[in-house]
Amino acid sequence: MLELLGVAETMLSASQRRLEVISGNISNTETSGFKRTQSFDAVLTAASDGVLPEAGISTYLDLTSGALSATGSPLDIAISSGGFFQLSDGEQALYSRAGQFSIAADGRVVNGAGLALQAVSGGDVILPHDQVEILEDGTVLDAGLPVARIALFAPDSVDQMQALGGSLFTADEAAMQLETDPVMHQGMLEGANVELASEMTAMMMALRQAEMGSRLVQTYDQLIGQAITTFGRGR
Template sequence: MIDALYVAETGLQAGQKHIDTISNNMANLNTTAYKKGRIEFRDLVVGREVTSLDETGKRDLVSIGNGTQISRVWKEFQSGDLKATENPLDLAIRGGGFFEVLLENGEVAYTRNGAMKVDEDGYLGTLTGYRFSDMIQIPPDAKELEISQDGTVTAYFDNDSLEIGQIQLAGFMNAQGLDSIGQGIYVANDESGNAIYSDAGENGIGILQQGYLESSNVDLVKELVELVTAQRGYQACSHVIRAADEIMQITNDLRG
């Protein structure tokens, strides 16, 4: 019965993390370019010797289930629907790829959120204050800004136009391995591999769509179904603890 308590405890801990992840997905249903989180579980198995001997005179080892735990929490990077905003500083990626931005410490990070602004020095960056690593500076007298599907940025003036840079996209061999640091920002690691840079529209990395933003890829109906499943699993583990406690109480009463 003691084993049953510990096994059920691992189930409760894993179930709570599962429910928290689903709740976070649902809370970010309307967050621009949000990528839903998913959890993978694995069995906790221990090997124990059996009392009987095999034909060689050695004791066998048997695998005994000892509960479950979270093996990893990862992001699903399927593209969300594109939503038209008619704002020239909104940019969406139609397909794979990430924008590369500069963090405050000078390191690079990656995002799918293309809601941009021009900072006080005229550089394109995210609404959260991170500049694009392409370091595209908008002339102060520019009247209009155009970003083509391949990332070419053109500024228009009263009687002239000027190509001022190009936004490149970054791809990864294993995007699911990226570490999330919040606000839709991700950093590369050994699991994701280094970024592979390409112009938009090349090497299957996707194209850019000005005047659009990417919606989250959360499906509310699927999350509700997943939530019910997770809650029932959590409830089952709590029943195991209650049943083990009742059996232990009966055993104590018999001994008394």
């Protein structure tokens, strides 16, 4: 009977984790450049000596592109190729697909959190004003002359990226490679790649799994109660 309780505990734990993932996706539906996390069933330990395997869920980052929308703002930049913008807080490199930028007082191109957009040549992208032309490969033209080129970096493996919340990620710089064929679009933003219908379906499945786990706990309690009653009568 302890195995029954173990199965119920695993089901409840997995459904709770799955609901946390879904909640995070839904709450970022309107976050530019957000990449949803997907969960899937996984066997964490193999069965041996008659011991049941421990089931659970694993997660992975879905890097499929979100829909692009036009904004008309000259420093809104959407990515339709692979790769992430490299940003700097002055100490470490961070990564994001959110491309809503402005020019700081010192000429640096920054996002809403003040993180500086990085150039292919290294260092911050610095512009004299926002009335520039940005080509698909990230080259920035001022009066027809190139003044900078925006860098995009892609991970060797998606597993090497850790979400920091919203559309911001961190990764070991050694695991990030310069995107060789970048495609960017000026005056546009990439939306989140979250589909509400899919998330709601996944939420219903997780709730059903939690309900099944609760029923197993109730069954376990009933069996224990019956066993105690039977034992008491036999004394």
